[in-house]
Amino acid sequence: xxxxxxxxxxxxQKSYEFSFGSVIGTRESQEDYFSVITSERSIxxxxxxxxxGLDCGRAxxxxxxxxxxxxxxxxxxxxxxxSPDYFLSFLDKMDHDVRRLKKPxxxxxxxxxxxxxxxxGGGAMNWLSxxxxxxxxxxxxxxxxxNVYHNYQTSLDEQLSQGRIDRDQxxxxxxxxxxxxxxxxxxxxxxxDAPPEPVPVLRNDVILLCSDGVTNNITSxxxxxxxxxxxxxxxxxxxxxLLSEKTEGRASDNATAIVIRIK
Numbered sequence: 001x002x003x004x005x006x007x008x009x010x011x012x013q014k015s016y017e018f019s020f021g022s023v024i025g026t027r028e029s030q031e032d033y034f035s036v037i038t039s040e041r042s043i044x045x046x047x048x049x050x051x052x053g054l055d056c057g058r059a060x061x062x063x064x065x066x067x068x069x070x071x072x073x074x075x076x077x078x079x080x081x082x083s084p085d086y087f088l089s090f091l092d093k094m095d096h097d098v099r100r101l102k103k104p105x106x107x108x109x110x111x112x113x114x115x116x117x118x119x120x121g122g123g124a125m126n127w128l129s130x131x132x133x134x135x136x137x138x139x140x141x142x143x144x145x146x147n148v149y150h151n152y153q154t155s156l157d158e159q160l161s162q163g164r165i166d167r168d169q170x171x172x173x174x175x176x177x178x179x180x181x182x183x184x185x186x187x188x189x190x191x192x193d194a195p196p197e198p199v200p201v202l203r204n205d206v207i208l209l210c211s212d213g214v215t216n217n218i219t220s221x222x223x224x225x226x227x228x229x230x231x232x233x234x235x236x237x238x239x240x241x242l243l244s245e246k247t248e249g250r251a252s253d254n255a256t257a258i259v260i261r262i263k
Contacts, residue, residue, distance in 0.1 A: 003099065016043055017122065019232035023239045025213060025252035032211050032256040033061035035069045039076045039129045042121025044068075049133055050111040051183060051209040060098045060111035064184050067094040068117060079122030079200045081171035087128040090191060096187035112185040115197045116147065117207050120260060125207065130191070131183045133214050136223060137199070138206035143224040147193045153177030186228045205262045206235065213255030214239070232259040 009059030018038075029049035048064040069135050071090040091159065094115070099113045114131025122178045127135050129147035137144045148154060156173055165173070165232045182191035201207070206227045216238070224237045227246065243255055 005192050015041070015132055016260055017232045018043060018045070018258065019236040020045075020256070021236045022256040023213075023240060023243070023254070024097075025247065025254055026250075027178060027252075027254055029058060029154040030254055031057040031061055032213070032254045033058070033065045034256055034258060035065045036071050036133040036258065037069060037076050041122075042076050042079055042119065043260060044072045044076060044117070044119040045260065046115065046117035046260060047133055047209050047211050047215075047256050048184070049114040049118075049131070049213075049254070051114070051180070052060050054112040056101050056103065056109040057113070059101050059109070060113040060185055063101065063111075064094050064113045067097055067149050068115075071112060072119065080119045080126040081122055081124040085219055086137055087119065087194060088192075089193060091128070091130075094184050095186065095189050099187050101185075112180075112183040114180070114211070116211075118209060118260070120201060120207065120262070123201060125201050127195065129193040130189060131180055132178075134208075134210045134212075134214050136206075136210070136220065137158050137204065138208065138224060138227045139199075141224070141228075143220050143227070145220060146195070146199070150180060150182035150191045150193070151177060152179040152181060155181060201262050203262055206232075207260040207262075208235075209258040211254065211256045213253035214243065214257050216253065217243055217255075227259075232261045235259045235261075 035049040036045045050061035065187040076154045100112055101109045103109050114133045116126045116129050116133035116135050132151050135146045137146055206254045217224035226235050239257055
């Protein structure tokens with residue numbers, strides 16, 4: 001994977017700047033899909049990672065992003081704290097539309113996608129997560145992953161901490177830890193992650209959205225180091241340079257990142 005395969009974009013608005021990159025890795029197709037919607041007051045962004053182990057992964061991520069874009073665009077001039085529950089209002093529609101996808105022969109697909117989304121404006125941020133993509137909040141020298149992963153590993157961690165399984169069981173079952181327990185298209189989403197109220201954001205904060213092709217190769221400490229003092233475009237360029245270095249000579253997944261710096 002080389003930097004030439006990485007799409008980069010930088011946009012500067014009055015209250016924020018953003019940049020993004022996306023690479024296909026060594027996969028045959030790109031199943032990550034994403035969108036950024038902006039106004040003078042607000043910015044909203046999402047990444048959907050189509051599930052490669054299921055049918056129609058690209059169609060699932062495209063459909064999820066289309067619903068997000070259609071629902072957010074009419075309200076983007078508002079700020080998250082003016083409509084704190086709006087994200088949840090179209091989650092069922094997203095799930096329903098992906099579940100209805102058909103194969104080329106007309107039979108029902110088994111499509112699925114993860115979702116990570118943010119809406120930032122007026123000094124506040126809402127976010128929504130289904131699956132195992134990530135949203136990070138960077139402030140000064142601290143990085144925090146805001147969302148919980150909806151996968152079997154999270155369930156195993158909880159069972160171990162509660163004493164419901166022993167360490168031998170934990171180690172054996174962790175081989176299947178990457179299996180998702182919630183995703184768009186599952187048919188009735190019961191596991192999702194969102195803050196109880198909008199999260200405050202400050203000048204120079206960085207919000208980083210990543211598909212698992214990034215976070216499976218780059219640690220949170222490395223992401224924090226990349227964000228230090230750089231513009232949004234600088235973070236993206238350095239992130240994908242590091243990803244290229246770490247995955248050189250071996251199989252690599254689709255990877256997408258969106259970086260938003262508050263000004």
